[in-house]
Amino acid sequence: MAESNKKISAVIVTYNRLDLLKESLNALFKQEYSLSHIIVVDNNSENDTKEYLESLGDKIDYLRLPENIGGAGGFNKGIRYFIEETDDDYLWIMDDDTIAHPDTMKSFMQYADQNPDFSFLASKVLWKDGSLAKMNLMGYMNGRRIPDSEKNVVQTRNATFVSLLIARDIVEKIGLPIVDFFIWGDDIEYTERAARVRPGYYVPSATVTHATKANFGSSLLNDSADRTPRYYYHYRNKMYYARQRKLYRKLRAEVRPWLDYVNILFSKTENKKEKLAIIRKGVKAGLKFNPTVEYAKKKND
Structure with a gap:
């Protein structure tokens, strides 16, 4: 070749x-x-x-x-x-x-x-x-x-x-x-x-x-309390990009935060109140989140 x-x-x-x-x-x-x-x-x-x-x-x-x-x-x-x-x-x-x-x-x-x-x-x-x-x-x-x-x-x-x-x-x-x-x-x-x-x-x-510290996926349920605030972006951003998908995948993505919510509600996870609040806050913000897509100029334009 x-x-x-x-x-x-x-x-x-x-x-x-x-x-x-x-x-x-x-x-x-x-x-x-x-x-x-x-x-x-x-x-x-x-x-x-x-x-x-x-x-x-x-x-x-x-x-x-x-x-x-x-x-x-x-x-x-x-x-x-x-x-x-x-x-x-x-x-x-x-x-x-x-x-x-x-x-x-x-x-x-x-x-x-x-x-x-x-x-x-x-x-x-x-x-x-x-x-x-x-x-x-x-x-x-x-x-x-x-x-x-x-x-x-x-x-x-x-x-x-x-x-x-x-x-x-x-x-x-x-x-x-x-x-x-x-x-x-x-x-x-x-x-x-x-x-x-x-x-x-x-x-x-x-x-x-x-080379992450541990091998696990992102999970608000299992993550440490100090990382809870950053999940706001996870749920807000997911609501935005879910809207860009076709109907079935859109609905599935929009339901997922509430499945997480129920799992946390009936779990023994630490910091439960704050975790539930961050899902509500992220999803609510995501409903109105409509960010701008920027474009780069081509070289020499």
């Missing part, structure tokens, strides 16, 4: 996780398929992160933001930079705790070169012990979970920003992630927006490790 001549940018959004960020960047520096740009969006981290990133010089494109505008805002800025400041063909989007394997981009491009008619490609995401990362489980188009045993490239409805390759023309067409999401669901909304233009696919050979 002829070697691809497509140019790739990568974008990482980081906030005060320097050790993980170093590991993530080192994995990008060692990719078997070389990257043209590595864009690091720093959500106003402490000085240790700033000093490290500045020390890398022209190995990266460093965007330090004046304040923390959340993961959604950071990805908005990074993807805008990709469109406005580079002419690269694809953008590889990832969190600062994504550890790519040496052949991750090579595997993406082996598929992309033969099958370029896609909006996005998503990695198989493992946890540190080699099992599937429960925070990043993927689904077939029929909604069933994609198992660890799946070896074929398959179509999927949405994906996370843990490791996602998106085509430049798709970004130009659909715009940028929604800043007002702040955290939670910005990647699901964005990839579903992309998949309405062209199909998105799960590529199991393009594997990464998601």
